[in-house]
Amino acid sequence: MKERTNFGVLFVGIFALIALLVVVFFFRKPTFPADITQFLPVDSESSIAAKELAKSGLSQHAILLIGGKEHGSISDEIAKSLGKSDLFLSVRNRPPQRPKSIHGLYFPRRYDFIADSFADLEKLKTKEGMDSAATRFIASLGGRYGTMMQRLGPKDPLLAYVGILDRLNSLLGPELEIVDGRYRTKSDASVIFVELKHSAFDANNAKAVDALIKGRFEASKNVDSTLSVAAAYPYTLAISTIIKRDIQRITFIGFLGLLLIFGVVFGRIGFVLLPLLSIAFGGGLAFAVTSLVFGEVHLIALAFGASLIGVCVDYAIHYLNHPHESSHKVWPAIRVGALTTIGGFIVLFSSSVSALHQIGLFASVGVLGSVLATWAISQTITQGPQRARHLKATAKTAKVVEQLRSRPLLGMLLTLPVFVLIVVGLPSFALEKNLDAIRNPTPKIKTEEREVRQKVSGSQSGAIVLVRAPKKPGKDSVEQALIRNDALAAVLDQAVEEDLLEDYSSLHHVIWSKKKQKMNRDFFVKNRAQLIAQMRKSFDEKGVEAAMLEPMQVGFPIPEDFLELSDIRKSDLQGLADLFDPDKKGELLFTYLGKVKNKEKLQEKINGLDGVFWFQQRETLNEAWQILGQEIIYAIGLGLILITLISAISFREKWAVFVALGPPILGCLATLGMLSLLGISIGPIHGLALILVIAIGADYGVMLVAHQDEIGALSLSITMAYTSTMFSFGALILSTHPILFAFGITIASGVSFAIILLPSFDWILTRYKKAEE
């Protein structure tokens, strides 16, 4: 290249970018999440619930299952060792000291926890109700609480405390037992419950946690020891590994393609510096701005950004293919091309999906940065005379295009497959309604997780019901959430009675709202005399020395304060509360459903409750996914309008807009037809990729309109741009991540269809121009 005089702009730009990156890395400290929920729209209840779940502390809980000989002592060693790490908030392979905590917390307030409903309390005033209480009391003396009740019986004749113990015990689950002080499954494996300190969706954290757990296991294990994990972090790790590998692959193949293209066509490997610098500048700027704005860069956005090499390189190709004498003509076309591409991406901001915003910003800034860098470099360095190899390549492609121009039928024939795919394929078009394949690119981890959960929790349905506190200022939000939680528990109890549901686990098993506690207390205070009389009679008839029952002698001793969630959090039962209140704020409570026997009827019951949402992971995410699809269709429409406007303003000719947008739109339709014929359902990711097809395809159309008379440089430019696109986006087809694969196949085929339509549109353009002349 031949030097120009002014390096100032280039150096200032590079210096500013480096400074920006330093600021970002040292002050913003961006994270690299990988969770799919960031691809869900914000204004649907389903995706709000999915995001709440993903962001809640629940995803930070992990279960480790240690099998094999001496698993107990191995689990002790691992738990002790993990407990010392600052990667975890808590590590437990032994239950907390429950009896003391439980007794201290609940026994003095047992009369606040007698009955769930006022109707049940009222029954105690009747003879039948108190007779039944007396029968239960006698039975309790021989049951599992027998030894305790033979002593505490007079202090708990109505079995209020026993009821509390029953509810707490039900949370342990039938599959889990405590042997030698440790958690053990019936399948004979030790269990360690772990709570991560940082997000399970942060790739770096997931990697560190995985390495530590596996390292400690390796250090402690026997020959036949096994480690199984049920947690969110292995997904993050697996997905981030796939994506990082793909980014490396895309970058490598992309740059290899660049070297190949530039070496073969220009005969000057040095030319590759121009796109390399512009891509590096565009990529760096995109990363810095996205990090500054969002504080994170989603790994999918990063992978997508890496594939933008194929787009950004086009500007350098267009510039280098035009001799400097005509460079004044190439910049307007590059500007329009870049604007249409940015227009295609900027519409992603119309979506409510945060990850799409990131992609939109990353791509727009990346393209802008790349164009600016190309321009700055072109102002600093000129390309000099074209080499013989370059001239030869230009002549060759010009010849091919001339041949196509002289044989319009051949060009038409090329379009045939496109129209066949549109006509034959589109009728079998189907929308993607199932997110399973995308959510779970690592079925092995899913299987392991399911097995561990089955061994620890038994037949859990995986269904979670969310209870949210109402957002009313000045209200005690924790109390409001607990009131709603009580209402949900009442409905679920009824559902269990009606055999719609096997069982459930809820914070209701640990604590009731103050409102419910007060209802119990008020009832006893108000009806004390009547209850005592009835109790004396009924218990006496069952063989109890009723006069010895404590309430007969000293009344109902109850502390002034009601039991609060904060009391539970201060006790050894905190870990238990965390399961249902992972955010530790008491405003978003989780209830886990056991086996659901009649989904429709249960759904009906739950739907009627305020602030309660049944999160059925699969259905909820699928529903949210479909809403995302609708948003992307909207974005495509908006993108088309924007690109049309940009083309119309730039060229001020109807036919120019037609030529610019015709090939990419038809390319998109043919891609949809092809995917449908392949049996691939079309989802939001395909839609997103189609926006890109329109943006890239429109670039080719814009170049055609702007440089139709420079057939050699134009055809070579477009051919090289297309080849580089294939090297980058085509590389995504090799990805094992379903989202990246969907991106790759859609863009590669869409752009290919768009380019084979170009000769026909060139012919149409020529006809228009002739007609005008």
Next chain:
Amino acid sequence: MNKLISYLIFLVFSFSFSVGAQEKKRSAAELLKTLHSDSTIRVLFTEKVKVPFLKRALVSQGQFVIHPSGKFIREILSPTQSLTLFSGDAIVVTDKSGTMRIEKSSAPDIIGAMTLLRDLTQANSASLEERYLVSVEGEGENWAVVLKSRKEKSIFKQCIIHGKKDVILDLSLIESDGVKREIIFKSIDIQTDLSKKENRLFKP
């Protein structure tokens, strides 16, 4: 006869010796050591519990399954069913409505009380003497070993083992809160076969 009876007879003698000459006491301790059995014993019993606030005693039937490891099962078969597993560090009680667990770390007094039964079945005189005052009573064929708790606040305040000749008849316990328990032994099966469930419960 059976081994449990032998245990308790030697136990009786061991306590007798313990209040007698040093040499005899030592030989009794040695003898007790050899009594540790590698087989499992099943004993049927009837239990009567008198609690101060009940007009009548609670009567139940059940069985003990005593494992050489020191773990044992106390299973009530009627009138209602429940199963208690004592594993040394914990007690797990299961009935038709669910399970209750008590850990040694959280309730040492309860686990300590249950240790009495384990020590008796394992003839662990040292452990017994550490926590109880031991004396022998009775005339002729009838005898009784009396264990009185050294601690005031203990669940089992007094335990009396009644026997006749070489047969253990019953175990009387005076417990805290005025609870009185009488366990009358019936048939005893040495080297008993364990059910699958029992095998699993005794698994280390």
